[in-house]
Amino acid sequence: MNEVIKLLQSRCSVRKFTEQVIPQDVIEQLIICGQAAATSSFIQACTVIQVEDASKRNLLVDLAGGQAYVASAATFLVFCADMNRHKLVCDMHNSEMLSGYTEQFITATVDVALFAQNVMTAAQSLGIEGVYIGGIRNNIAEVSDLLKLPALVYPVFGMCLGYPAQEPDTKPRLPLSVVLKKDRYNDDNDTKTISEYDKQVREYYRSRTGGTKEQTWSEQIAGMLVKETRPHMKTYLKDRGFVLK
Numbered sequence: 746m747n748e749v750i751k752l753l754q755s756r757c758s759v760r761k762f763t764e765q766v767i768p769q770d771v772i773e774q775l776i777i778c779g780q781a782a783a784t785s786s787f788i789q790a791c792t793v794i795q796v797e798d799a800s801k802r803n804l805l806v807d808l809a810g811g812q813a814y815v816a817s818a819a820t821f822l823v824f825c826a827d828m829n830r831h832k833l834v835c836d837m838h839n840s841e842m843l844s845g846y847t848e849q850f851i852t853a854t855v856d857v858a859l860f861a862q863n864v865m866t867a868a869q870s871l872g873i874e875g876v877y878i879g880g881i882r883n884n885i886a887e888v889s890d891l892l893k894l895p896a897l898v899y900p901v902f903g904m905c906l907g908y909p910a911q912e913p914d915t916k917p918r919l920p921l922s923v924v925l926k927k928d929r930y931n932d933d934n935d936t937k938t939i940s941e942y943d944k945q946v947r948e949y950y951r952s953r954t955g956g957t958k959e960q961t962w963s964e965q966i967a968g969m970l971v972k973e974t975r976p977h978m979k980t981y982l983k984d985r986g987f988v989l990k
C-alpha cells in the first residue's frame with residue numbers, strides 16, 4: 746500500500762480538537778485542493794464560507810442540533826452549492842439563465858461533495874482532522890439567513906477542521922461484495938452478508954463505548970429510516986430556486 750491509500754483507508758471522523766489554530770495559508774491551500782476536483786461541465790459550483798465570527802459559530806452549534814464541535818473546531822467551513830454565480834455570468838452576456846432544473850441541483854451538489862472530500866483528504870495529509878456537519882440542514886433556512894446566502898445558493902453541509910485531540914478507530918465498512926457488483930445488480934446474498942457485518946459493527950460500538958452502545962448497522966439504519974428526514978428540505982430548495990423542474 747502506498748501512503749495515499751493508507752491515508753484514505755485510515756480516515757475517520759474526528760470531533761475533538763486541540764486549541765491549535767490552522768494558519769490561513771493552509772486553509773487556502775486546502776481550498777485550492779478542493780477546486781482541483783473534477784467539476785461537471787466545468788460549472789465550478791462550490792462556494793465555501795469560512796465562519797470565523799465566534800457568535801455566528803455559537804449560533805451554528807444550535808442550528809446544527811447542539812453540536813459543540815462546530816464552535817470548538819479550529820476552523821468551520823460551510824460548503825454551498827452555488828448557481829448564483831452562473832446567473833451573474835449569464836447576465837454578463839445578456840443571456841437569460843434557465844434555472845431550477847433538478848439536473849442543475851444534482852450537478853452543483855455533486856461538485857460540492859467532490860470539492861469537500863478533496864479538502865478533507867488534503868487536510869488529513871497535513872495532520873488536520875475533521876467531520877462533516879449535515880446537521881446544519883436541520884435549520885437550513887436560518888443558516889442561509891445567517892450566512893446571507895442569496896437565491897440559487899444552498900448550504901450542503903459544514904465541515905469542522907482542527908488538530909485532533911482524539912484518535913477514534915476507523916468504523917468498519919460494508920463487505921466488498923455488497924458494494925461492488927460485476928456486470929449487473931444482484932442483491933441475492935446481501936442480507937446474509939450484512940448479518941455477518943452487523944456482528945462487526947456491534948463489536949465496534951461495544952469497544953468504542955465501553956459496552957454502553959451495542960447497535961448493529963442494520964438496526965441503526967432500520968431505526969433511522971422509519972423517521973421523517975428533514976421534510977422541510979423540499980420547500981426550502983424550491984424557495985431557493987432549486988428543483989423546480
Ligand SMILES: Cc1cc2nc3c(=O)[nH]c(=O)nc-3n(C[C@H](O)[C@H](O)[C@H](O)COP(=O)(O)O)c2cc1C
Pocket residue numbers: 756757758759760812876877878879880881902915916
Ligand atoms: C454529508 C455528511 C454529513 C454528516 N453530518 C454529521 C453531523 O452533522 N454530525 C456528526 O457528528 N457527524 C456527521 N457526519 C459524519 C458521519 O456520521 C460519519 O462519517 C459516519 O458515521 C461514518 O463514520 P466515520 O466518518 O468515522 O468513518 C456526516 C457525514 C457526512 C458525509
